[in-house]
Amino acid sequence: MRPERGPSGPLSSLSKGVLRASFFAPALGLLLFLVIIPVAETIFISFFSPNGSFVGLQNYRDVVTSTDTIDLRDSRIPFGTAIHNLLWVLIHLPLSLSSGMFLAVILQRVRGSSIVKSMIFLGMVTPLIVGGVFLRFLFDEKAGIVPAVFRFLGVTALARQWTAFPDTLLFGVILGSVWLWTGFSLIVYSAGLTTIPKDYFDAAKIDGASSWQTFRRVTWPLLRPMTLVVVTMTVLWELKIFDIVVTAAGTQGGVGGAADVLGLQMFRYFVNQQYNKAAVVATLLTITTILLGLWTLRKMVPGLGTGRKGGSLRSRVARRVASLFAGIGAPIRSRLRSIRWPEIRRPRMPFRLRLPRRARTVLVHVVAWSIGLLWLVPFLGVLMASIRPFSEIVYGWWQPSPFTASADHFEQVWNHPTYPLSSGFRNSFIVAIPSTLIPMFVASVAAYGFARFRFPMRDYLFLSIVVLMAVPQQMVAVPIFLQMNSLGLLDNHLSLILVHSAWGLPWILLFMRNFFLTLPVEVEEAARVDGASDFKIFYRIVLPMALPALAAVTVLQFMWVWNDYFFALILISPFSDQQLATQLVPKLGIGQYNVDWGLLSAASLLVLLVPVLVYSLLQRFYIRGMVGWTIKG
Amino acid sequence: MGQAAPRAGRTLITALLVLVIAVLVTASAVYYGFPQKVQVPVQQLPACADGQPRDANFNCPAPVPLKVIGPWSAAEKDAFLPVLDLFRRETGISYAYATQRQEDLQQSLPLDFSAHRTPADVIFMPSSFVKQYGTQGHAVNLQGTIVEANYAPGALDPVKVGTSIYGGVYTGKVKPGFWYRHSFFAAHDLRPPTTWVEFTDLLAAIKPYVRNQAIISGDGVGWPLSDVTEHFIATYGGPSMHRQLTAGTLAWTSPSVKSIFTNYLVPTLEAGDWSAPREWTAGVTEWWNGDYGLYFMGSWITGMVPDPSDLGVFSLPGAPGPVGIVFGPDYFFVPTYSSKLAEAKQLAAFLAGTKAQTMQVRQGGHLATVTGVPITAYPVVDAGVARLLEGKEILSDLDDTIGGTFQTVFWSKLQLLWADPTQLDTVLADIEAAAP
Known part of the structure; x- marks a missing residue:
């Protein structure tokens, strides 16, 4: 099915090879200099002592046997970073994935779904540098909504300061992160849903399939490439999880280390200049990511990897890896075509809700909008803190009296005499726009190559790039800083643009490649028969069809760059007028001995509004992309 | 309508590609510098302060101020700036102050030091940090700049190694x-x-x-x-x-x-x-x-x-x-890589002196660490604490x-x-x- 051997044009095989190599060159170049070489340095130093002598696996032994990593001495929580990360995967992944997919599916049929999606996406765009403000309005004994709800329900055991006790801290942070991360799976699945031809749903409907059957037999299988993206990215995020934990629990992981995670353990090594041990954690994270990612994906996508049997171990592994990451859209489509709807047996369900169509529509709308409003709750706290004096909301932002509202805090942060947020916004735009567009196009070109061209070691190369997503930023901080210093690019936006472009490539590549796999190859084959070159096919045919995915990439990459704090911290100095908005937020509200909740909340809201607006504006491209899809054939 | 979407998509993509190219061109121009029309020898003109190059019109840029990084923001910063203003009035040395959280500096300063750079000339950090990086050669030895006798015995111990004094003790909180x-x-x-x-x-x-x-x-x-x-x-x-x-x-x-x-x-x-x-x-x-x-x-x-x-x-x-x-005092140090070492030492000596600390305690909430600050300088409640x-x-x-x-x-x-x-x-x- 793949367009491997279309009618050859005037190009010789050599020039064709060169042309195809050019699909990969920009991405590989950026990755090589700004990710791969720094990462290689990281792995290298993990075998050395701080004074530079080779110590073999000693650093690994020290880290693995540390009670920070595994702590089973006492059953009352602290399990250690490795166990905590495992808990993250086991709890957070299914919750965020299923809730994102559920919302994406039901929001297809909801009026004003774009607004509801924007509400849910708010969690994703929260800059974690100010996440503490949000957590306060979630988990604080007096000002937090969660203990207040449990107090109302009479569950006094949970009507307490959630961050002060090991059990509630760990699970509170994980659940809070579901709130944050669901926006990601929602946006990916929403993009994926636009690629499913409406004909399939119509056919299923005509054949009498129920909503559940349609979801199980049509939507779910066709969303598997997107599931692959969500699972991979979520597992990677969970293994690297850092910001939210440090925000909620501090650098030691909170009460006795109850919420400590590997990313935080590595961060502590980094801050304490134990770079070798930090490198060990980063390397272990990468290896764990590969193993866990493969295992998870195999479980998630049964039936894959059932290709040829036998051969050497190496070839079997290679086939396994290739099958896990290879195209799965075509087999699913062919399987779909083979379905005879009347033969489908209705799933045995404990009960069946039989409601008139109108009542069902109302129910779906009520559920969708309720969830959307629920997602807004933490923001209401921040909004109240930004417009009301702190003394009015200290016992809960929902207290109606007294209510003194003003926009003073917003005005103060925007025109602050020392750290005007307006200039931070300008700088953030200067960095975020090119840092979104450059990797999007560079990665899309390469992703198309990975999706359509066949060449030796392709899957290994792809896997190697994807694995780079597992590397935490802190681990390459030193080499990147030195690189930029030698180039004279410190305090220069170009350094941030280059770094973000390179660091955005792996995930965009994975995302776009999997999206391209969901596109039909027939149109490309026809174009190839007509003599179109690979690049012309990509540019004229494939990219226009990829608008939904490009819009999703734009939103996510823009948001990540916009919210970045770490790279900005090390590459832009505190005196520079090039500082980004996220750099200015803590300076506006957090002092050594005082926190100005009003300024902090106002600055936080302003900063997160930009990605929300970008998301809202780009939603229409989903629709347009869907229109483009339906005219394909 | 059927053709509209691909056409719109192509238009969008073309526009975005043009934008990318424009960004890359601009970036390379920023990196490599815009071509200059005329190269004029300027050796005959007197050198600018701090050795800074003259601009295109042969004018000297404004002198680079002494850069100070502290943890204080908002009202806390407002209480510290009068001290720096007093220093400027007394010495004529201009300053720039920036707030930076110490937990952020703990991440970024080691990187700066590894590249022999510093973001500021005087930086407030915890004593353990000052001592650690002082012994590694990243902080200036302030022996002779800071008068140990001005403090109570042992006050400088947290930033002292042998006879080397890697930082100063500013005011503090009890x-x-x-x-x-x-x-x-x-x-x-x-x-x-x-x-x-x-x-x-x-x-x-x-x-x-x-x-x-x-x-x-x-x-x-x-x-x-x-x-x-x-x-x-x-x-x-x-x-x-x-x-x-x-x-x-x-x-x-x-x-x-x-x-x-x-x-x-x-x-x-x-x-x-x-x-x-x-x-x-x-x-x-x-x-x-x-x-x-x-x-x-x-x-x-x-x-x-x-x-x-x-x-x-x-x-x-x-x-x-x-x-x-x-x-709990606040500690400061002068990074080795400061381009204004002499001025930075002047400020260090000033912060470790009676005048600066008297001005600071007057703002409230601080207690002096040096001797000679009169009890009358404190607000009433702070005097009680003292x-x-x-x-x-x-x-x-x-x-x-x-x-x-x-x-x-x-x-x-x-x-x-x-x-x-x-x-x-x-x-x-x-x-x-x-x-x-």
Whole structure:
């Protein structure tokens, strides 16, 4: 099915090879200099002592046997970073994935779904540098909504300061992160849903399939490439999880280390200049990511990897890896075509809700909008803190009296005499726009190559790039800083643009490649028969069809760059007028001995509004992309 | 309509590609520099200050100010700037001040130092950081710049290695004990305790009059809890125990140390006298509103309440011997890579002098570390706090002095102790494992 051997044009095989190599060159170049070489340095130093002598696996032994990593001495929580990360995967992944997919599916049929999606996406765009403000309005004994709800329900055991006790801290942070991360799976699945031809749903409907059957037999299988993206990215995020934990629990992981995670353990090594041990954690994270990612994906996508049997171990592994990451859209489509709807047996369900169509529509709308409003709750706290004096909301932002509202805090942060947020916004735009567009196009070109061209070691190369997503930023901080210093690019936006472009490539590549796999190859084959070159096919045919995915990439990459704090911290100095908005937020509200909740909340809201607006504006491209899809054939 | 979407898509993509190219061209221009039309020899003109190059019109740029990084923002910064203004008036050296959180600097400064750079000429950081990087050659030895005799004996020890002084001690905050409202105590006929039994009786007496526990446990990332613990140690273990623990010559698991916990702190935790750790800035409001009766906090609380004259404070009573009191100064240092070393040293000497510290304490909330600052310079409430130091041995903040991994472990394990006092043995064992 793949367009491997279309009618050859005037190009010789050599020039064709060169042309195809050019699909990969920009991405590989950026990755090589700004990710791969720094990462290689990281792995290298993990075998050395701080004074530079080779110590073999000693650093690994020290880290693995540390009670920070595994702590089973006492059953009352602290399990250690490795166990905590495992808990993250086991709890957070299914919750965020299923809730994102559920919302994406039901929001297809909801009026004003774009607004509801924007509400849910708010969690994703929260800059974690100010996440503490949000957590306060979630988990604080007096000002937090969660203990207040449990107090109302009479569950006094949970009507307490959630961050002060090991059990509630760990699970509170994980659940809070579901709130944050669901926006990601929602946006990916929403993009994926636009690629499913409406004909399939119509056919299923005509054949009498129920909503559940349609979801199980049509939507779910066709969303598997997107599931692959969500699972991979979520597992990677969970293994690297850092910001939210440090925000909620501090650098030691909170009460006795109850919420400590590997990313935080590595961060502590980094801050304490134990770079070798930090490198060990980063390397272990990468290896764990590969193993866990493969295992998870195999479980998630049964039936894959059932290709040829036998051969050497190496070839079997290679086939396994290739099958896990290879195209799965075509087999699913062919399987779909083979379905005879009347033969489908209705799933045995404990009960069946039989409601008139109108009542069902109302129910779906009520559920969708309720969830959307629920997602807004933490923001209401921040909004109240930004417009009301702190003394009015200290016992809960929902207290109606007294209510003194003003926009003073917003005005103060925007025109602050020392750290005007307006200039931070300008700088953030200067960095975020090119840092979104450059990797999007560079990665899309390469992703198309990975999706359509066949060449030796392709899957290994792809896997190697994807694995780079597992590397935490802190681990390459030193080499990147030195690189930029030698180039004279410190305090220069170009350094941030280059770094973000390179660091955005792996995930965009994975995302776009999997999206391209969901596109039909027939149109490309026809174009190839007509003599179109690979690049012309990509540019004229494939990219226009990829608008939904490009819009999703734009939103996510823009948001990540916009919210970045770490790279900005090390590459832009505190005196520079090039500082980004996220750099200015803590300076506006957090002092050594005082926190100005009003300024902090106002600055936080302003900063997160930009990605929300970008998301809202780009939603229409989903629709347009869907229109483009339906005219394909 | 069918053709509209691909066409729109192509148009969008073309526009975006053009934008990408424009960005790349601009970026390369920024990196490599825009071509200059005329190269004019300027050697015959006098050099600019700081050796800066002249601009295209042969003018010298404005002199680069002395850069200072401190942790103070908003009102705290406003209280510090008059000091820098005074320095500028006296020396004619202009300055620029930037706020930067110390936890952020802990990440970025090592990178700057590895590239032999510094973001500022004078930087405020914890003493453990100053000492660590000073010994590695990243901080200027200020011996001869800072007059040790101006301080109380031992004040510079946290930033001193041998005879080298890698930093200066600015003003500080004392952590004297439990704060209360005079009006609250008067309304309920309560009195500051003079013995341990009176203290526990006071806690019991407070409970009926507050909405929550008798004492609020302020929490940031664990540090107010560490202040409380240090206060118990410095009172019932004495200054020598505090110093030995700081130096790592006494084990946290030793019976003498453990007895401070089992005899004093843990019983009050188990009795429910303390709240669960709460965000400490909001805690000030809650305590002031009468949700709690007592608040252990540093002297900076005087600048955080609506009516400082209603504030009272007492230390833990009934000490068996000499009593120590923890004093937490702010430390600064001059990075080796400063391009304005002479001016930076001038500022260092100024900050370690009477004039600067007198100006700072006048703003409220700070206590001087150098001798010679008149008591009249303090606001009334701060003068009262300053008097609390009389007759007590001054101790450096234990976890600030040790720093590094110990500090965060210490904080985290104390949070665990507050959550579950029965885990005392595990807590002390883990703290000991991280101790120097």
